[in-house]
Amino acid sequence: MAVAGCGTNVARIVDRTGATVSTANVLTEVEWTRRLDDTSTARVVVNPEGDCCERLGLVRSWRHSLVIHRDGALVWAGPIIQVEWRLGQVEIFASDISAWLDRRVPHETKAFPETDLNTIAKWLIDDAFRPDDPGYSVQTVAPAGVKGARSYTEDVGQSGDHLRDLAETGIDYTVIGQTFILLPETHSVSVGRLTDEDFPEGLVVAEDGASLATRWVVAGDDEGDALGSAGGSHEYYGLLERYLEQDAIDDDASAASAAAAKLRASLPVPVFIDSQEVTISPQAAVEVTALVPGWCLDITSQQTCRTVSQRLKIVGVTVKEDGGSGDDPGGEQVQVQVAVTGAEATS
Numbered sequence: 508m509a510v511a512g513c514g515t516n517v518a519r520i521v522d523r524t525g526a527t528v529s530t531a532n533v534l535t536e537v538e539w540t541r542r543l544d545d546t547s548t549a550r551v552v553v554n555p556e557g558d559c560c561e562r563l564g565l566v567r568s569w570r571h572s573l574v575i576h577r578d579g580a581l582v583w584a585g586p587i588i589q590v591e592w593r594l595g596q597v598e599i600f601a602s603d604i605s606a607w608l609d610r611r612v613p614h615e616t617k618a619f620p621e622t623d624l625n626t627i628a629k630w631l632i633d634d635a636f637r638p639d640d641p642g643y644s645v646q647t648v649a650p651a652g653v654k655g656a657r658s659y660t661e662d663v664g665q666s667g668d669h670l671r672d673l674a675e676t677g678i679d680y681t682v683i684g685q686t687f688i689l690l691p692e693t694h695s696v697s698v699g700r701l702t703d704e705d706f707p708e709g710l711v712v713a714e715d716g717a718s719l720a721t722r723w724v725v726a727g728d729d730e731g732d733a734l735g736s737a738g739g740s741h742e743y744y745g746l747l748e749r750y751l752e753q754d755a756i757d758d759d760a761s762a763a764s765a766a767a768a769k770l771r772a773s774l775p776v777p778v779f780i781d782s783q784e785v786t787i788s789p790q791a792a793v794e795v796t797a798l799v800p801g802w803c804l805d806i807t808s809q810q811t812c813r814t815v816s817q818r819l820k821i822v823g824v825t826v827k828e829d830g831g832s833g834d835d836p837g838g839e840q841v842q843v844q845v846a847v848t849g850a851e852a853t854s
Contacts, residue, residue: 513789514839516534517530517576518530519531520563523571528562528565532553533556534551534552536550539825540823540825541800542822543680543822544674546606546609547602547603548601549600550601553596554596555595555596571587573599582796582826585603585604587599603682605670608631612662612664613634613664614638614661617658618656621761622655622657623653627673628678632666642685644686655764656756656758658757664754675769676765688799692772695803695818696802696803699791699793700793700804701791706810710811712780712813713779716776718772719773720738721738721740721744722740723738725753726750726752727752727761728754733756733757733762734759735760735765737766737767738770741774777847778813778846780845798843799821800822800823800824803818804845806819817847819845820847822845823844824842824843824844
């Protein structure tokens with residue numbers, strides 16, 4: 508049976524050409540994350556030895572990438588965004604490859620008729636990297652099952668913003684290593700089961716009332732040329748209305764489809780479970796490498812006054828490892844955040 512275990516993380520710095528700039532032989536701190544519909548980050552602190560210091564002095568933002576393996580498996584990669592050199596220590600901050608999309612714009616004018624949103628998402632990613640490819644791939648797990656008309660104009664808007672707009676209206680995406688993973692918002696495949704025993708220090712169950720809406724109105728622009736809505740007054744919550752503008756939406760039907768997707772994600776009240784600073788037990792029956800946002804965990808918890816027994820979507824993962832000091836041996840912490848939204852409640 509697979510278990511979380513206590514992993515060992517190693518890192519290296521890689522040039523755009525694929526050549527290794529430096530290994531990080533003496534790591535005192537490692538932290539890497541995975542995020543749903545957002546850019547994840549990583550951070551390492553290196554105590555350079557020998558000629559490693561000279562090589563680390565050559566590290567440059569955006570030119571070089573940070574690559575992290577856990578127990579031999581690639582778990583994270585992305586461009587270095589910031590480097591801080593101190594006496595006897597180098598601290599490196601990086602973001603996953605979706606950060607490039609916030610430095611790219613559409614490179615052609617493109618109009619999509621009624622098209623599956625994951626097809627549009629793949630085009631946005633491919634178009635963003637077409638003039639200059641740092642190394643990426645796209646894996647579409649399944650069609651979004653949500654169609655819409657969208658249009659994009661050459662040199663208008665950041666590609667990352669366009670992708671996040673799609674993620675608001677019917678798709679999910681995450682990045683693992685060099686790969687963008689596109690999923691339907693209703694994807695509900697479980698990668699493991701966790702109970703109170705797997706959270707020995709407890710967890711937090713939180714209800715996000717700020718995200719609740721019983722009716723959504725989505726417009727293509729502030730002129731109302733494309734306008735759609737979903738929902739209405741709710742017998743339990745009453746009427747809570749939200750409005751969203753997305754310039755890429757071309758017609759009323761697409762706006763209505765986007766509104767329905769927003770409603771699924773905000774009714775009923777989204778509930779989150781967060782392990783916070785608590786480590787998942789090394790004996791937990793789940794592989795850390797399988798904790799991928801967009802997939803699910805079956806969670807059963809009676810530790811708090813809000814009892815939960817449900818399949819919940821993974822929305823965030825954080826892995827930390829430190830070398831310890833003095834009598835503290837250090838070690839690895841694995842934290843996971845899962846959520847139930849309307850999409851999971853109806854799947």
